[in-house]
Amino acid sequence: MKQIDFSRLLQKLENARVDRPNKASSGTLSGHAAGEPFEKYVYHQLKEEYPGNIFKQLELLNDVYLRHPEHITVAQRNALFSSPTALFLLSRVHGPTQAWSPTHIFEERQNDTADIVFCGEGHYVLLDVKTRNLSKQAMPPNIISAYKLAKTCAYMIDNADFEAVDISYIEIDWQEEGSQLRCLQAHHADLFKSDPRKLYINWAAVMQIQFHVCDLPQTWKGTRAEWAKAYLEAFVESARERVKVMQETYITPFLKYIQ
Amino acid sequence: MKQIDFSRLLQKLENARVDRPNKASSGTLSGHAAGEPFEKYVYHQLKEEYPGNIFKQLELLNDVYLRHPEHITVAQRNALFSSPTALFLLSRVHGPTQAWSPTHIFEERQNDTADIVFCGEGHYVLLDVKTRNLSKQAMPPNIISAYKLAKTCAYMIDNADFEAVDISYIEIDWQEEGSQLRCLQAHHADLFKSDPRKLYINWAAVMQIQFHVCDLPQTWKGTRAEWAKAYLEAFVESARERVKVMQETYITPFLKYIQ
Numbered sequence: 001m002k003q004i005d006f007s008r009l010l011q012k013l014e015n016a017r018v019d020r021p022n023k024a025s026s027g028t029l030s031g032h033a034a035g036e037p038f039e040k041y042v043y044h045q046l047k048e049e050y051p052g053n054i055f056k057q058l059e060l061l062n063d064v065y066l067r068h069p070e071h072i073t074v075a076q077r078n079a080l081f082s083s084p085t086a087l088f089l090l091s092r093v094h095g096p097t098q099a100w101s102p103t104h105i106f107e108e109r110q111n112d113t114a115d116i117v118f119c120g121e122g123h124y125v126l127l128d129v130k131t132r133n134l135s136k137q138a139m140p141p142n143i144i145s146a147y148k149l150a151k152t153c154a155y156m157i158d159n160a161d162f163e164a165v166d167i168s169y170i171e172i173d174w175q176e177e178g179s180q181l182r183c184l185q186a187h188h189a190d191l192f193k194s195d196p197r198k199l200y201i202n203w204a205a206v207m208q209i210q211f212h213v214c215d216l217p218q219t220w221k222g223t224r225a226e227w228a229k230a231y232l233e234a235f236v237e238s239a240r241e242r243v244k245v246m247q248e249t250y251i252t253p254f255l256k257y258i259q
Numbered sequence: 260m261k262q263i264d265f266s267r268l269l270q271k272l273e274n275a276r277v278d279r280p281n282k283a284s285s286g287t288l289s290g291h292a293a294g295e296p297f298e299k300y301v302y303h304q305l306k307e308e309y310p311g312n313i314f315k316q317l318e319l320l321n322d323v324y325l326r327h328p329e330h331i332t333v334a335q336r337n338a339l340f341s342s343p344t345a346l347f348l349l350s351r352v353h354g355p356t357q358a359w360s361p362t363h364i365f366e367e368r369q370n371d372t373a374d375i376v377f378c379g380e381g382h383y384v385l386l387d388v389k390t391r392n393l394s395k396q397a398m399p400p401n402i403i404s405a406y407k408l409a410k411t412c413a414y415m416i417d418n419a420d421f422e423a424v425d426i427s428y429i430e431i432d433w434q435e436e437g438s439q440l441r442c443l444q445a446h447h448a449d450l451f452k453s454d455p456r457k458l459y460i461n462w463a464a465v466m467q468i469q470f471h472v473c474d475l476p477q478t479w480k481g482t483r484a485e486w487a488k489a490y491l492e493a494f495v496e497s498a499r500e501r502v503k504v505m506q507e508t509y510i511t512p513f514l515k516y517i518q
Binding site for chain 1: 406409412413416462463464465466487488491492494495498499501502505506508509510512513514516517
């Protein structure tokens with residue numbers, strides 16, 4: 001089966017240069033703005049290497065629906081995905097899927113799951129590009145909603161659909177060089193090779209799992225089914241802990257003022 | 260008592276122009292990047308009008324500590340604020356306050372409470388500038404942490420310190436005009452004139468209170484003490500509701516997978 005050759009990709013990324021997206025004079029080069037040109041760079045590198053397999057998430061949906069113009073209901077369009085897990089992670093909600101037509105295709109949307117999708121023989125790799133300014137001490141970035149990942153695990157278990165989807169991350173560590181940004185190092189990590197019991201969920205920050213890709217240990221030895229169950233155990237435990245913290249922090253101390 | 264003349268400020272802001280902070284070619288002009296030049300513009304307008312009263316939050320702290328070089332302990336520095344509520348909202352935590360010295364003053368920090376502080380005769384107006392791209396449908400922005408506001412109300416009640424601090428917001432509605440951004444309309448709202456029982460708390464989004472300044476009704480007729488109590492009641496009720504939602508959404512549905 002055709003796969004992304006990640007070591008080759010990382011080699012290509014090292015020392016890659018992109019144009020600085022804003023004027024140096026305008027100060028702060030913030031996370032999202034800095035990330036965009038590198039994300040495009042990764043996309044173009046992969047598209048060149050795997051032209052028939054690499055899509056932006058919306059391109060994949062447009063491509064699949066355009067190739068099946070006879071599928072016009074949402075149920076028919078959903079049936080174009082053999083994997084319920086991939087369908088859940090990649091498709092848009094009912095309304096937009098129904099409204100889609102060859103003359104009214106999807107446009108980019110900020111909360112799509114993946115920046116880039118590799119698709120081949122019913123297998124999907126969801127790929128996100130995280131960028132990091134080496135001159136700053138940055139908090140670990142938002143990776144994926146812990147709740148979306150919990151639902152993903154539930155879909156995997158309900159449908160015994162464990163192998164159709166991989167979720168991968170690329171980290172690009174860059175620094176400014178005049179009017180350009182240069183990648184000094186690049187890293188890759190596979191979410192399902194990490195230990196799901198050790199993922200950090202930031203409940204207050206839109207329930208995001210947060211980590212630096214370069215720091216994600218790739219140590220999981222169990223099956224994907226075991227991963228899904230272990231993640232759900234950790235997720236529920238973390239939610240219970242959060243409920244307890246909320247009670248202790250946001251409710252109890254204020255009761256004396258409102259009685 | 261000297262006060263900010265907000266109607267005069269709004270008049271000055273209408274039709275104000277600032278330079279576009281990024282290249283048009285680099286695409287998205289995102290929230291924070293677009294906001295910076297307008298925030299600076301408001302600061303300079305106010306500084307011109309009230310030179311001895313207008314500060315950035317860090318400038319105020321540096322100014323107060325520099326004028327009292329004999330106050331070297333944290334307790335001494337805290338005593339420079341007559342209002343415990345203002346102290347809570349404006350000062351930095353113990354470590355940085357202790358480490359401050361005339362040769363090691365504070366630098367800008369993203370999570371300061373206010374963009375701009377008006378200070379006069381022991382009265383503080385904390386002012387934040389929110390910017391809005393009229394060509395986009397935007398969600399209401401983050402205004403202030405609901406938890407920080409709950410603690411503020413607790414300080415007000417504990418110290419009967421109700422009048423020392425106002426919290427005000429300016430909204431600037433802009434559109435692109437070539438290489439510039441132009442303010443079409445500006446709005447002002449006073450947090451303590453809103454109905455605290457109707458503030459929306461987005462628990463998942465860092466517990467932020469969210470609203471468009473132009474949409475905030477200025478209808479509160481009660482005292483500031485009544486405002487503080489009503490807010491704490493609403494905050495605790497909202498926290499309890501969130502706990503219930505978390506239980507129902509993030510715990511119960513996943514229990515069947517982990518037994």
